Amino acid sequence: xxxxxxxxxxxxxxxxxxxxxxxxxxxxxxxxxxxxxxxxxxxxxxxxxxxxxxxxxxxxxxxxxxxxxxxxxxxxxxxxxxxxxxxxxxxxxxxxxxxxxxxxxxxxxxxxxxxxxxxxxxxxxxxxxxxxxxxxxxxxxxxxxxxxxxxxxxxxxxxxxxxxxxxxxxxxxxxxxxxxxxxxxxxxxxxxxxxxxxxxxxxxxxxxxxxxxxxxxxxxxxxxxxxxxxxxxxxxxxxxxxxxxxxxxxxxxxxxxxxxxxxxxxxxxxxxxxxxxxxxxxxxxxxxxxxxxxxxxxxxxxxxxxxxxxxxxxxxxxxxxxxxxxxxxxxxxxxxxxxxxxxxxxxxxxxxxxxxxxxxxxxxxxxxxxxxxxxxxxxxxxxxxxxxxxxxxxxxxxxxxxxxxxxxxxxxxxxxxxxxxxxxxxxxxxxxxxxxxxxxxxxxxxxxxxxxxxxxxxxxxxxxxxxxxxxxxxxxxxxxxxxxxxxxxxxxxxxxxxxxxxxxxxxx
Amino acid sequence: xxxxxxxxxxxxxxxxxxxxxxxxxxxxxxxxxxxxxxxxxxxxxxxxxxxxxxxxxxxxxxxxxxxxxxxxxxxxxxxxxxxxxxxxxxxxxxxxxxxxxxxxxxxxxxxxxxxxxxxxxxxxxxxxxxxxxxxxxxxxxxxxxxxxxxxxxxxxxxxxxxxxxxxxxxxxxxxxxxxxxxxxxxxxxxxxxxxxxxxxxxxxxxxxxxxxxxxxxxxxxxxxxxxxxxxxxxxxxxxxxxxxxxxxxxxxxxxxxxxxxxxxxxxxxxxxxxxxxxxxxxxxxxxxxxxxxxxxxxxxxxxxxxxxxxxxxxxxxxxxxxxxxxxxxxxxxxxxxxxxxxxxxxxxxxxxxxxxxxxxxxxxxxxxxxxxxxxxxxxxxxxxxxxxxxxxxxxxxxxxxxxxxxxxxxxxxxxxxxxxxxxxxxxxxxxxxxxxxxxxxxxxxx
Ligand code: SF4
Numbered sequence: 001x002x003x004x005x006x007x008x009x010x011x012x013x014x015x016x017x018x019x020x021x022x023x024x025x026x027x028x029x030x031x032x033x034x035x036x037x038x039x040x041x042x043x044x045x046x047x048x049x050x051x052x053x054x055x056x057x058x059x060x061x062x063x064x065x066x067x068x069x070x071x072x073x074x075x076x077x078x079x080x081x082x083x084x085x086x087x088x089x090x091x092x093x094x095x096x097x098x099x100x101x102x103x104x105x106x107x108x109x110x111x112x113x114x115x116x117x118x119x120x121x122x123x124x125x126x127x128x129x130x131x132x133x134x135x136x137x138x139x140x141x142x143x144x145x146x147x148x149x150x151x152x153x154x155x156x157x158x159x160x161x162x163x164x165x166x167x168x169x170x171x172x173x174x175x176x177x178x179x180x181x182x183x184x185x186x187x188x189x190x191x192x193x194x195x196x197x198x199x200x201x202x203x204x205x206x207x208x209x210x211x212x213x214x215x216x217x218x219x220x221x222x223x224x225x226x227x228x229x230x231x232x233x234x235x236x237x238x239x240x241x242x243x244x245x246x247x248x249x250x251x252x253x254x255x256x257x258x259x260x261x262x263x264x265x266x267x268x269x270x271x272x273x274x275x276x277x278x279x280x281x282x283x284x285x286x287x288x289x290x291x292x293x294x295x296x297x298x299x300x301x302x303x304x305x306x307x308x309x310x311x312x313x314x315x316x317x318x319x320x321x322x323x324x325x326x327x328x329x330x331x332x333x334x335x336x337x338x339x340x341x342x343x344x345x346x347x348x349x350x351x352x353x354x355x356x357x358x359x360x361x362x363x364x365x366x367x368x369x370x371x372x373x374x375x376x377x378x379x380x381x382x383x384x385x386x387x388x389x390x391x392x393x394x395x396x397x398x399x400x401x402x403x404x405x406x407x408x409x410x411x412x413x414x415x416x417x418x419x420x421x422x423x424x425x426x427x428x429x430x431x432x433x434x435x436x437x438x439x440x441x442x443x444x445x446x447x448x449x450x451x452x453x454x455x456x457x458x459x460x461x462x463x464x465x466x467x468x469x470x471x472x473x474x475x476x477x478x479x480x481x482x483x484x485x486x487x488x489x490x491x492x493x494x495x496x497x498x499x500x501x502x503x504x505x506x507x508x
Numbered sequence: 509x510x511x512x513x514x515x516x517x518x519x520x521x522x523x524x525x526x527x528x529x530x531x532x533x534x535x536x537x538x539x540x541x542x543x544x545x546x547x548x549x550x551x552x553x554x555x556x557x558x559x560x561x562x563x564x565x566x567x568x569x570x571x572x573x574x575x576x577x578x579x580x581x582x583x584x585x586x587x588x589x590x591x592x593x594x595x596x597x598x599x600x601x602x603x604x605x606x607x608x609x610x611x612x613x614x615x616x617x618x619x620x621x622x623x624x625x626x627x628x629x630x631x632x633x634x635x636x637x638x639x640x641x642x643x644x645x646x647x648x649x650x651x652x653x654x655x656x657x658x659x660x661x662x663x664x665x666x667x668x669x670x671x672x673x674x675x676x677x678x679x680x681x682x683x684x685x686x687x688x689x690x691x692x693x694x695x696x697x698x699x700x701x702x703x704x705x706x707x708x709x710x711x712x713x714x715x716x717x718x719x720x721x722x723x724x725x726x727x728x729x730x731x732x733x734x735x736x737x738x739x740x741x742x743x744x745x746x747x748x749x750x751x752x753x754x755x756x757x758x759x760x761x762x763x764x765x766x767x768x769x770x771x772x773x774x775x776x777x778x779x780x781x782x783x784x785x786x787x788x789x790x791x792x793x794x795x796x797x798x799x800x801x802x803x804x805x806x807x808x809x810x811x812x813x814x815x816x817x818x819x820x821x822x823x824x825x826x827x828x829x830x831x832x833x834x835x836x837x838x839x840x841x842x843x844x845x846x847x848x849x850x851x852x853x854x855x856x857x858x859x860x861x862x863x864x865x866x867x868x869x870x871x872x873x874x875x876x877x878x879x880x881x882x883x884x885x886x887x888x889x890x891x892x893x894x895x896x897x898x899x900x901x902x903x904x905x906x907x908x909x910x911x912x913x914x915x916x917x918x919x920x921x922x923x924x925x926x927x928x929x930x931x932x933x934x935x936x937x938x939x940x941x942x943x944x945x946x947x948x949x950x951x952x953x954x
Contacts, residue, residue, distance in 0.1 A: 130512035
């Protein structure tokens with residue numbers, strides 16, 4: 001893979017033929033995967049909707065990663081509204097960064113505030129002023145310039161402006177081209193961000209060379225690298241998740257660096273002194289690890305996400321295989337499973353037989369289904385933000401779910417409302433965002449992820465079980481809302497098939 | 509000529525429009541823009557306005573055409589037409605407003621033409637041009653109101669005597685909008701007025717439709733809501749007055765007298781209402797007489813926020829709480845022509861104090877002004893330091909507050925560290941809440 005000559009990363013609907021609109025069962029979707037419906041010739045690649053609800057763009061999702069980078073100032077090159085969603089992050093961001101480095105600052109960002117005059121004459125002047133101000137005022141290591149739709153439509157040549165400005169700033173300038181209208185698949189954001197990181201952050205670290213380096217030191221260094229992995233974290237992961245994965249890998253004798261979230265610029269340089277890049281989610285990382293492999297020869301592993309027991313087992317084994325540590329891994333897995341299994345018993349007794357619906361990112365929801373099945377909960381259906389090849393490894397961990405409903409929809413709470421009305425699950429495990437609608441349907445909700453909770457690894461299974469049990473014990477808040485607050489959809493809508501508004505192929 | 513902004517304290521025109529519609533029951537926005545705009549703005553408005561929530565059909569339920577590059581190249585009108593039609597099929601509303609984002613305005617989609625195809629629908633469907641580059645949330649509020657005033661508010665030649673509309677409190681942007689409107693309504697009703705706050709408790713779409721019958725518009729802001737007031741004047745022949753945001757006894761008395769005078773209400777009635785309110789107010793405030801003086805609860809203060817709050821809060825803490833505000837920073841995008849009226853609000857403080865007033869949109873500027881007004885200690889043994897001080901601002905001021913060790917009360921957008929339901933800071937009751945919250949900070953560790 002090499003897209004780095006290009007100004008920006010390609011859209012996922014083109015690169016991966018990702019789909020955002022589909023309705024059927026898991027069996028249907030497996031069939032589609034086999035037949036290649038999601039592929040380049042496939043019927044589903046460009047599917048859309050006649051009715052749609054706001055879904056987020058790659059700009060907003062890019063910020064989810066960019067806001068975590070330490071020692072950086074972000075410039076939103078756009079009118080005043082783009083990226084203002086950072087407000088929802090401003091209060092907690094510093095706390096999360098300080099879990100990694102107590103000296104960290106919160107998010108600082110500038111909006112170039114493009115107005116009507118700029119739309120006509122171009123945003124260059126304001127961009128220059130903003131960059132120079134950020135450099136002088138905040139003295140960051142990097143200034144990240146994320147551009148919204150407007151500069152791209154005006155035709156601002158951001159890369160050239162920044163190349164020129166780079167000679168005047170102490171900070172390195174990192175353009176991220178993430179204008180929202182370029183893609184329907186929000187996850188393109190990950191590529192957009194990695195594109196900027198690969199071009200600007202990733203380079204061989206400058207290490208001081210000793211004139212005479214004792215052999216022992218060289219051997220030690222080589223050994224260190226041979227036992228070091230990078231784990232690519234995601235914005236929705238918590239520090240507790242990281243510590244759990246670190247614990248498991250340390251148990252195999254491996255050391256870990258987490259990038260990209262909450263990383264410092266130099267972490268990306270040292271990440272090249274590593275012998276394996278481990279993804280926890282293909283949807284998130286394939287662009288990065290493929291490029292690193294092509295350019296620096298570091299192999300990678302994209303398989304399953306370590307959520308649920310079987311997925312965690314598998315994730316550990318795959319890593320262990322790379323290092324020839326299968327035996328050690330087997331022992332670790334056995335021991336961990338034995339302990340965990342016992343700890344889940346009380347929750348199984350309470351939760352078995354309940355039904356659930358899961359909504360969010362494709363990889364995460366299917367893996368979370370494994371936890372629910374482990375607890376004896378019946379999963380009735382899924383809503384996936386988008387759909388592509390990266391879910392395949394997770395199918396192995398699931399039992400007998402072929403009849404579960406699958407709605408591929410980035411947000412689109414109207415479809416979910418219709419489906420939930422039919423399925424009437426006891427529990428909902430969902431992504432943040434559209435839950436005010438689901439809440440008014442009266443179902444108790446457990447968030448699918450949360451930056452202060454543990455979901456990953458073996459401890460994550462226990463934590464999910466424990467919290468799900470609590471959520472299931474009292475659903476009065478949502479129940480009372482449902483009794484008293486109406487939903488915005490007409491009665492006729494619930495009578496229609498939930499996938500009525502999906503159109504197979506956008507008319508071009 | 510505008511400039512870049514360091515951490516804006518408002519969203520864009522589209523965001524202001526969405527927040528305003530969020531405040532009208534069963535009003536349905538249909539966004540004609542890329543897929544990100546609605547989601548992005550909801551995240552800002554929800555969190556920034558003390559967790560306002562998506563409401564009936566906001567948040568991620570916002571209907572949105574989600575145009576992509578192909579639509580931008582070929583034009584997004586067909587997609588918009590399809591989206592309006594499907595929204596009318598699915599979403600149960602009483603009015604639908606089609607709002608635009610920047611990209612569709614730049615490619616020249618003919619919003620008005622597409623929307624006019626839905627004239628026959630049994631509920632009104634109205635176009636409003638709200639591209640982000642037209643201005644901030646405040647502009648969005650004016651644009652939505654102007655559209656409603658123009659195309660939806662019923663024309664009534666015969667005005668209802670003593671009936672008024674309240675303008676100038678921008679939902680969400682004023683985090684306490686709903687509580688504030690409720691208090692203002694309560695007070696004016698005591699004067700015998702029929703009060704339409706357009707949004708908030710007791711109001712609905714019908715209130716807006718009937719707002720043309722008012723005999724006076726009261727703009728409780730020196731700069732926001734004035735375009736809407738002018739539209740009412742021009743189209744519905746309703747005169748308007750501007751008052752500041754009334755906070756506290758001093759501010760609210762002046763407010764009530766000004767309104768009473770404009771409507772020729774018997775001064776005896778007004779004075780009686782004021783006396784009643786003040787009696788209750790001082791009955792509560794008097795409780796602090798002990799503690800305030802027992803442990804010296806006078807404080808220096810710095811006030812940062814929008815053009816409605818900063819003058820009102822600064823005067824309140826100066827002239828009623830007896831505090832010493834040294835710096836007031838107004839963070840809105842204020843037109844140069846509007847600055848004199850705002851500056852006037854800082855004149856003639858009864859305390860005799862003259863806080864330094866700055867107009868600045870940048871979050872990082874507040875600290876610079878602080879060092880400007882009060883030089884740092886250069887190792888002097890005897891140094892008259894700036895403290896104890898309370899910082900009244902937004903959540904952006906938290907770092908500064910921590911750095912200086914000032915307690916912080918967040919009152920202006922964004923307020924992400926509080927849950928705001930019906931809390932208010934306006935009027936007499938609001939001032940009591942503000943007093944509770946401010947002094948609450950000071951006794952929190954006791
Ligand atoms: S204008 Fe473009 S970049 Fe900005 S929020 Fe909307 S879709 Fe995203």
